[in-house]
Amino acid sequence: MRTLDDLELDGARVVVRVDFNVPLDGLRITDDTRIRAALPTIAALRERGAAQIVLLAHLGRPKAREPEFSLAPVAARLGELLGLDVPLASEPERDELGDGPVVMVENVRYFPGETKDDADLAARYAALGDVYVDDAFGAAHRAHASNHGVAKLLPSAAGLLLQREVETLTGILANPGRPLVAIVGGSKVTDKIGVLEAFLDRADTVLVGGAMCFPFFAAQGIGVGSSLCEEEGIEPARQVLVKAREGQLRLPVDLTLGRSFAADTETQHVDGTETPDGWMGLDVGPRTAAEYAAIIEAAGSVFWNGPMGAFELEPFEPGTRAVAEAMARTSATTVVGGGDSAAALKQFGLDDQVTHLSTGGGASLELIEGKRLPGVEVLSS
Known part of the structure; x- marks a missing residue:
């Protein structure tokens, strides 16, 4: 280029x-x-x-x-x-x-x-x-x-x-400090399946959060209640579970639930991943947040795209905040793939505490997935 x-x-x-x-x-x-x-x-x-x-x-x-x-x-x-x-x-x-x-x-x-x-x-x-x-x-x-x-x-x-975006994002795949940890959250497995597969090939640990964890639970026969669970994501999630090495893919072990998607909704914490009928999972629980934070702090390189829950609602902020604060504390090279993760860092006042904060959500994900970026390719031809 x-x-x-x-x-x-x-x-x-x-x-x-x-x-x-x-x-x-x-x-x-x-x-x-x-x-x-x-x-x-x-x-x-x-x-x-x-x-x-x-x-x-x-x-x-x-x-x-x-x-x-x-x-x-x-x-x-x-x-x-x-x-x-x-x-x-x-x-x-x-x-x-x-x-x-x-x-x-x-x-x-x-x-x-x-x-x-x-x-x-x-x-x-x-x-x-x-x-x-x-x-x-x-x-x-x-x-x-x-x-x-x-x-x-x-x-x-x-x-x-x-130049910095391309070099940083390709570098974390080609020559990362080890262990390489990928944190993938958000709402849809189908939006991130390419990213998950790319990191299953390269990362030591992949941490999953946000609503995209529910197709993984559904694929294992775990009840998801009223949680946002993308039906089309269940089979891809099942395939990821099959492909991942033992211990490589980490899913939440506890959840914070709400009756509805609102800041003033009734909430409860469940020490497990079964969501009762009439409830929806809106954040990872405190045990998951602590485990994920410890993995991030021990990493050599970290890539993060997607929140751990509905961080824009105060009761469901703690999981995403824990990840953001761990990103700020770790001595690892930290790369954030734009989008909601960038918004979360800014909300918590930590956007200047990571190595690289991408300005291109969609572009950063496609580069990680190995897709061609026309705007980059034309500068190399």
């Missing part, structure tokens, strides 16, 4: 694809992590003499030019962080950009053909600069005009963030 060192940047106009798909409350950005993540690449390009940086990004999934998906709040926030004005061009046209050192084009999903990797739209993006840099790892698993088509038309390379 080509990097910034492979590009001639002095005096160049650089088209940069960034991931500014930030959460908004109206026009207010509620989390600017993704904007801040792009700052090192922007700084590096300016230090290496780039004449102008033209930023491409998407926000949400607009069907037309819906104003609530405008990048105007993002351009304003980026300007605050950089200490300069960042103009926002309504179209990807050279004469709309102006001459500022850093400029931004409106939401690329406003333009027909973006998600279809349209060649004409890619050519419009390419006409904005002399070289292309992709720093949007969160979109790397998609072949779109702004991260795939344009990269074939200009000298292209990975930005610092995308």
Whole structure:
């Protein structure tokens, strides 16, 4: 994969694809992590003499030019962080950009053909600069005009963030510190089956939590009550149980239950994994949390994707918090695969206490699974 060192940047106009798909409350950005993540690449390009940086990004999934998906709040926030004005061009046209050192084009999903990797739209993006840099790892698993088509038309390379993401995630598979521990949670086995299989081939221990543990219990004839139990996940879970080495796959040994998915619901702890009728499992229990934390703290490398329960509800926060705090305490290399795990770390104030916090949930999982990422492959061809 080509990097910034492979590009001639002095005096160049650089088209940069960034991931500014930030959460908004109206026009207010509620989390600017993704904007801040792009700052090192922007700084590096300016230090290496780039004449102008033209930023491409998407926000949400607009069907037309819906104003609530405008990048105007993002351009304003980026300007605050950089200490300069960042103009926002309504179209990807050279004469709309102006001459500022850093400029931004409106939401690329406003333009027909973006998600279809349209060649004409890619050519419009390419006409904005002399070289292309992709720093949007969160979109790397998609072949779109702004991260795939344009990269074939200009000298292209990975930005610092995308480079770090790829090197860190592939490194934890290729040459991890031992023991390698994978923590896989969330709601659906079918969403994570590729990740589970990848780590069964490589990890010393795989810890399972969240609602995805219930298809594993169901596959063993254990009652799951009213818990979220993906029917389609039962057979894949059974196959994982067969494939795992003895002691490699760890499932919860106790549970925290609720009557309903609500913060004020009636709760109970069961020292075991049988869920009574009328109850749903909403967190791993304290014994599981302690066991998982001890395994994490003794690890050489840890990969985490998916919470241990409904951490957004206070009664069902402890299991995910225990994992997050163990990730912060351990001396292991710790990699978090974005998504809800990243949200949990932020909620607990621990997002700066891990080795690497991925900005790309879906992309990070697909890379772990060994799938091709078009946005990365095009930077190597």
